[in-house]
Amino acid sequence: MYDFEQPRLKKDLEPEELLGVILDYAAKIANERNLDNVLMLMADMGKQIVVSDRCTVWLLDTQKGELWSKVAHGISELRIPLEAGLAGHCVRTGEPIFIDDAYTNLVFRDVLASGALHTDQLTGYRTKALLVIPFRNNEGQIMGCYQAVNKMTESEVFSERDLRNLSLAASYSGKSIESALLAQEIEETQREIIFTMGEIGESRSKETGNHVKRVAEYSYLLALGLGIPQAEADILKMASPMHDIGKVAIPDSVLEKPGKLTDEEFDIMKTHTEIGYNLLKNSNRRILKTAAIVAEQHHEKWNGKGYPRGLKGEEIHIHGRITAIADVFDALASDRVYKKAWELDRILNLFKEERGEHFDPAVVDVFFEQLPNILKIRDRFSDPL
Structure with missing residues (x-):
């Protein structure tokens, strides 16, 4: 069981502060080609924009029918079936999800029981408010989703304003991640060709x-x-x-x-x-x-x-x-x-x-x-x- 300290309450960002965060992260992301680093920047940006305790960026692995993340604040790499949890539901339906209290929500009770609440039992963490938003590539296909957990302001719930702001981040995220994935694919192809050529030389x-x-x-x-x-x-x-x-x-x-x-x-x-x-x-x-x-x-x-x-x-x-x-x-x-x-x-x-x-x-x-x-x-x- 983990011992979690009571977090200090914060305030929502003022418009000028929000613009500053977006511009700052947009500049960092534009200069980054490493996928893991892009995902971390995306998670950090989302966390700050909606003032959440945690933010996870999930990516869709269509071949395996899974969602995966190397960037989950406070957690190591995760893989979950596409049919599981709120992230899976969001990616399958393409609809954002608002939850004010995970333990009293009736609409997503079964989904939560198999995901966030099960994790709470393992870690001692208390999941309350949740905001999950899909993001898409340039062709409009869903690539994954943002999942923000626990609003850190006095209201303790996510708002329509948070939805709009995180949707803005999600729109930028899809395009940036798509570019990073392409760069990674090119690099992996180069690496494969180089190894193959090296093996040819050695096989002689x-x-x-x-x-x-x-x-x-x-x-x-x-x-x-x-x-x-x-x-x-x-x-x-x-x-x-x-x-x-x-x-x-x-x-x-x-x-x-x-x-x-x-x-x-x-x-x-x-x-x-x-x-x-x-x-x-x-x-x-x-x-x-x-x-x-x-x-x-x-x-x-x-x-x-x-x-x-x-x-x-x-x-x-x-x-x-x-x-x-x-x-x-x-x-x-x-x-x-x-x-x-x-x-x-x-x-x-x-x-x-x-x-x-x-x-x-x-x-x-x-x-x-x-x-x-x-x-x-x-x-x-x-x-x-």
């Missing part, structure tokens, strides 16, 4: 798709550990699977050779970095521009003895330095056509020796700090037997 050398997944996860973890901003770490995670895309142009006789390569064969193998870079360098997309850097520089060494350009120290882009250690760790920790996987202690000793030689010392330090998490990733994405 008989690697599994899990190699690129592990390298992506390692790179992401190391980037965050180095203090790289979340957005940039996300880009690196999406781009790093392309590090070996240039292998598509390397002959099978070199890629599949079980023994040590001759000097001539190794020179051929090294060209995969330049090939990958040339494949990607002309793109204006940030993900592919990052992938071009990673493809070219992941075999450069901190001491300047790497390839293809012999870059040294911070001449090597941080994305290349990160992917270098992620790729080497996974290569050594995995069976390859030319060797068996190394024991962990042997890999760690090598990394200590190569700190400041092959690898950026700062990246090596973060690698050791994150080692428990790195090993979890290795196990989660282990190759099939």
Whole structure:
């Protein structure tokens, strides 16, 4: 049972205050493409506009016949059947719902019993006033709904004014969420294509798709550990699977050779970095521009003895330095056509020796700090037997 403090009463927003809230959130939402962040801003805007204790933004999942929310103030992610609760009723009928007191309302008594009141029993929270309003996309199709809970003014009930104001927010929400969903779909499509291309490169050398997944996860973890901003770490995670895309142009006789390569064969193998870079360098997309850097520089060494350009120290882009250690760790920790996987202690000793030689010392330090998490990733994405 949760212990809820008695909330302090507030006042409805004056027209100038309401306009200020709407303009403030409209500016924030217009600059946001991440769906989760858009939903949080929407919930915050709705909560302030109608002066409610809580506000949930529900989205319709037509494939599963469910409503879901990652943004429910005070609650974690939720999924409910479309047939359940007031949110489901609102989305199915397209009509807003007003309830002054959930425990005395007769019209929606059965619906409430299966939703809000059941949750109250679990949490100790007291649901009283409710306002639920659907929102639509540009084609007029219902995408989900706002659900405001408990009016925080002296009246303790939602008004027609609240309905109008939240309807305004709902109208803007549908269009903004639709844009965020489209951006998310485009990003997921890009990510899928990049992973597929990365897997193609690795499959030429008989690697599994899990190699690129592990390298992506390692790179992401190391980037965050180095203090790289979340957005940039996300880009690196999406781009790093392309590090070996240039292998598509390397002959099978070199890629599949079980023994040590001759000097001539190794020179051929090294060209995969330049090939990958040339494949990607002309793109204006940030993900592919990052992938071009990673493809070219992941075999450069901190001491300047790497390839293809012999870059040294911070001449090597941080994305290349990160992917270098992620790729080497996974290569050594995995069976390859030319060797068996190394024991962990042997890999760690090598990394200590190569700190400041092959690898950026700062990246090596973060690698050791994150080692428990790195090993979890290795196990989660282990190759099939």
